[in-house]
Amino acid sequence: MMAFTIAWRELRNLFLSPLAWVILAVLQAVLAWMFLGDVQVFLLNPNGVEGVTDRVASGLYSVISIMMLLVVPLMSMRLVSEERRSGSLVLLLSAPVRMSEVILGKYLGLMGFLAAVLALLTLMPLSLAVGTHLDYLKLFGCVLGMLLMLGAFAAAGLYMSTLTRQPLVAAIASFGLLLFFWVIDSFNAGSALGGSAFQYLSLQGHLFNWLRGRFSSADLIYYLLFAAVFLVLSVRRLDSARLRS
Amino acid sequence: MSRAAAQKYASRKPSKTVVTGTHFHMPNTASAPVVQVENLYRFYGAHCAVHNLSFSLAKGEVLGLLGPNGAGKTSTLQMLAGNLAPSGGRILIDGVDLLDEPLKAKSAIGYLPEVPPLYPELTVDEYLLYAAALHRVPKSKRRSACDSALERCGLKEVRRRLIGNLSKGFQQRVGIAQAILHAPPVVILDEPTVGLDPIQIREIRALIAELGKEHAVILSTHILPEVQAVCSRVQIVHKGRMLYADTLAGLAERLEVTSLVLECRQLPLLKELRAIEGVQAVEKLDSNRARLRFTAGSDPAEAIAVLAVKNKWGLRGLTPEYKSLEQVFVELTTADDSTEAAA
Numbered sequence: 001m002m003a004f005t006i007a008w009r010e011l012r013n014l015f016l017s018p019l020a021w022v023i024l025a026v027l028q029a030v031l032a033w034m035f036l037g038d039v040q041v042f043l044l045n046p047n048g049v050e051g052v053t054d055r056v057a058s059g060l061y062s063v064i065s066i067m068m069l070l071v072v073p074l075m076s077m078r079l080v081s082e083e084r085r086s087g088s089l090v091l092l093l094s095a096p097v098r099m100s101e102v103i104l105g106k107y108l109g110l111m112g113f114l115a116a117v118l119a120l121l122t123l124m125p126l127s128l129a130v131g132t133h134l135d136y137l138k139l140f141g142c143v144l145g146m147l148l149m150l151g152a153f154a155a156a157g158l159y160m161s162t163l164t165r166q167p168l169v170a171a172i173a174s175f176g177l178l179l180f181f182w183v184i185d186s187f188n189a190g191s192a193l194g195g196s197a198f199q200y201l202s203l204q205g206h207l208f209n210w211l212r213g214r215f216s217s218a219d220l221i222y223y224l225l226f227a228a229v230f231l232v233l234s235v236r237r238l239d240s241a242r243l244r245s
Numbered sequence: 246m247s248r249a250a251a252q253k254y255a256s257r258k259p260s261k262t263v264v265t266g267t268h269f270h271m272p273n274t275a276s277a278p279v280v281q282v283e284n285l286y287r288f289y290g291a292h293c294a295v296h297n298l299s300f301s302l303a304k305g306e307v308l309g310l311l312g313p314n315g316a317g318k319t320s321t322l323q324m325l326a327g328n329l330a331p332s333g334g335r336i337l338i339d340g341v342d343l344l345d346e347p348l349k350a351k352s353a354i355g356y357l358p359e360v361p362p363l364y365p366e367l368t369v370d371e372y373l374l375y376a377a378a379l380h381r382v383p384k385s386k387r388r389s390a391c392d393s394a395l396e397r398c399g400l401k402e403v404r405r406r407l408i409g410n411l412s413k414g415f416q417q418r419v420g421i422a423q424a425i426l427h428a429p430p431v432v433i434l435d436e437p438t439v440g441l442d443p444i445q446i447r448e449i450r451a452l453i454a455e456l457g458k459e460h461a462v463i464l465s466t467h468i469l470p471e472v473q474a475v476c477s478r479v480q481i482v483h484k485g486r487m488l489y490a491d492t493l494a495g496l497a498e499r500l501e502v503t504s505l506v507l508e509c510r511q512l513p514l515l516k517e518l519r520a521i522e523g524v525q526a527v528e529k530l531d532s533n534r535a536r537l538r539f540t541a542g543s544d545p546a547e548a549i550a551v552l553a554v555k556n557k558w559g560l561r562g563l564t565p566e567y568k569s570l571e572q573v574f575v576e577l578t579t580a581d582d583s584t585e586a587a588a
Contacts, residue, residue: 002381005375005378005379006379009375013364013366013367016366016367017366086363086365087361087362088362088363088364089362090326090328090356090358090360090362091376091423093327093328094326094327094328094351094354094356094358094362095351095379095380096347096349096351096379096380096381097348097379098348
């Protein structure tokens, strides 16, 4: 209950800063350009093996996922660090609210924004329904996979934001963390030692199945676990801040 | 440092401060204490910021924590507000242990930290409604709670303005409004008048005095007149230790005037002044001014005025000299050191 109050406030605060609007506008403009390009390529050879959903939508979402590596840290950087710096965090710390509610509220607020980003971008592949037949189930798989991946990104960004007073430091640290987990499987080529473990840890690898329309519970659980670990770390971090002042 | 270590530390130095570990007489013994602090410690590494602090406070009292910068006032208030965990000791708010049941205890506290916890991008109204929600004020009562807080803090005309655009004084008032809007039994204010202009300071003090009627108020300050203006009780802290705790009347006695400065067109002979009853010592400051020290309890001012008229000294001024906070500190710290030496 209290988490939703905090989430709602957080979401509205995000939209009170120009950053959210600029990110929405820039993403939409750039991705619209790439989307049109993809549609054009598809129209040159519409009778390939793969359908329009695979060739246009999946491609679009894999571009989005890479852009999100940068966008999520930019949106998550201020969540806690800015409040710590300005002193407004005290309002949350002295209110009769659990630290888990504070973290969950901040997380849900950010997820609300990211869901809005994803919804706006999804309008583009949906618009193809005017002229052709879409594989809606596959599209749904893409959106769900993206949401899960964004959930993992947001939790990591939120944790980095609890570690420092400097939002920019939080942004760079979470970008580095996400990028590392993104490319962690590039190490496995030809090595017997833990190759599959690295592959399993990769943020990117687990998205692939979702975008191809394959559902695997391992992919679901991976993202949920990733998010849960960083959320728990964030709660612990905020609780320990009371001890260290 | 752990709680056990803090207790060990306490037992090692049992009688070092003047007032360690004792509970002070409360003038209003009829009402139960809403704040009870027992043997509070806080360490930052090896540095002890708060040393064995104990006190209690009842509804209707305004307690002033007085001390120089770095005395441990802010740490104490942070611990009382549940923002900082004590290294040792116990805090009971309205009979509820702050560490065992933080949510229940915190709902009985309103806290204004040194820097008011504001969101500059919100309007005053939006901010207070959010604060009310955070303090679990039922939805139907939030609007009226905000309205009465706005009214009490004189914020009605700025309620629709962005907090970031308000002056420092108004921002401070928004901070106070946030601390009182859920009608908590305990209000904690950390240097509430710092950075305000004299008119604003007077208004805030009036507000605090009014709050003191219905709530238990704890405020910290390093300004002595502030304590005299609004507090009913005072505690002086220095280097994390409590040096002195008393009612305001007790402090007034300590601050009693024992010297005055006489300014005349023509200063009489010093022995003439020394002959006045009660005067202990006379010190010439310049050709027109002299400082007279007298025994506590006697007030030779009237006698001096009569003599001045009779002997045509050309009296220009007769100014009682109040003890400054620094002098009180010096007295208290030296007294502390001597008891330590005796122990």
